[in-house]
Amino acid sequence: MKFKNLFACLAAMSLLGAVCGDVRAQAAWPAKPITIIVPFPPGGATDVMARLFAPRIEAAIGQPVVVENKSGAGGTIGTQWVARARNDGYTLLWGTVATHGIGPNIYKKLAYDAVADFEPVVHVVDQPYVLVAHPSRNIASVADLLRQAQERPGQIPVATAGVGTAAHMLFEKFQADTGTSMLGVPYKGAGPAMADLLGGQVDLAFDVILTTAPYIAAGRLVPLAVTSADRSQTLPNVPTMAEAGVRGFVASGWNGLFAPRGTPRPIVDKINAAVNLALRSPEINQRLLSEGSIPVGGTAGDFSSFIKAEIRVWGEVARQANVSVD
CATH class of the missing domain: 3.40.190.10 (Periplasmic binding protein-like II)
Structure with missing residues (x-):
């Protein structure tokens, strides 16, 4: 009986040590550079946007933020890579409508689950x-x-x-x-x-x-x-699709940050706060609007709901047009 009590105490102490260690690791985050994976080639609109925000995130969290391109297969290669990465907050994905809205509906053999394999962090911008x-x-x-x-x-x-x-x-x-x-x-x-x-x-x-x-x-x-709901500040004289007679046509090439599934919530919240802080910057805000992008931001929960809605929208389009990729 005494041995059973001893083993129980040792097990409890081991569990407590693991939990405390995990809490300390989260509290110390970030303790090293963070990598944002862009699943498209350098120089494109997605890459440019990620590199615009990387130094702002870096300034907010106090560690270097490196942008790395892992392109191929319509963005699925880099996206899959992040889905399999450690969920410690040091590897993030700069995802798009292609990786998390369209891709799940058209690829027959997609190597990741756009919902189950990721923690949505923040909806950064819409690009009409x-x-x-x-x-x-x-x-x-x-x-x-x-x-x-x-x-x-x-x-x-x-x-x-x-x-x-x-x-x-x-x-x-x-x-x-x-x-x-x-x-x-x-x-x-x-x-x-x-x-x-x-x-x-x-x-x-x-x-x-x-x-x-x-x-x-x-x-x-x-x-x-x-294709935006409202006219663009960049092209104020150009009508929306609704104004042009195509009602209900609202869509954009949005960008957002994702972390691997299981990334601790305090880390997700810190990254979310850093991006929202950048979006409130008059310099960033005005630059985005002048280039035709729409700043979004909001909570991780907001972004999660948005992703699920996008998957439904593009699923319907894919079915109507019979679009699929082997």
């Missing part, structure tokens, strides 16, 4: 898209486009950044919402798609406002409508 046309096509409005699409069903070429990308899914959603049929032309990335649109090889494309605004200002592209 704008539908643009080449100026030689005599398409000055959504009404012009719908008229031409009815006259030439399946013939109007629309560039996309590749199958399953946000640009592609927006194109599919537009067709479904307007009852039209056009010709999707997939490219290997937004850069080549934009190059051919500017060269007149295709007629239209969806792309983020950040990328398209300079070409619109130079008269090289004609903006038809933005």
Whole structure:
């Protein structure tokens, strides 16, 4: 009986030591540099956004924050890597609508669960898209486009950044919402798609406002409508899709931070607070708005609810358009 009591005491002391050690580790976080994985190539809109926020997070938490690109397979490679990383707060994911909204609905063999494998940390920004046309096509409005699409069903070429990308899914959603049929032309990335649109090889494309605004200002592209609920401060004269007659069409290429599932809540809350602090900065706020992005922020719970809603929205689009990737 005495031995049983002794073993019970030892077990309790061991458990208490483990718990205390874990509490101390959380309290000391961060004690070393933090890595943010961007699952897309350097220089793109997602990478630029992550690198804008990294030094602000660093200043708030007092440790270096390094951005590392692990691209491939539509963002799924880097996302899977973070899903399998240690949940100690030192590896984070700069996720997007592609990794956590669209991807779960189109990849037949996705190596991660967008909900079960992650702790949503904070919804950082929304990046609305704008539908643009080449100026030689005599398409000055959504009404012009719908008229031409009815006259030439399946013939109007629309560039996309590749199958399953946000640009592609927006194109599919537009067709479904307007009852039209056009010709999707997939490219290997937004850069080549934009190059051919500017060269007149295709007629239209969806792309983020950040990328398209300079070409619109130079008269090289004609903006038809933005995909945000409200007009963009960057393109104040361009109507929303609802104003252009396509009701219910609201979507964006959002960005947000994720941690591996099981990352302690106090750590998640510290990162969330650091990003929200950056978003309240007049400098950051104004820069985002001037480039066509919308600052969001909020709680981890807010972001979790948003993710689940996005999965439902893009799941419906994927089913309607029969989009899937092996």
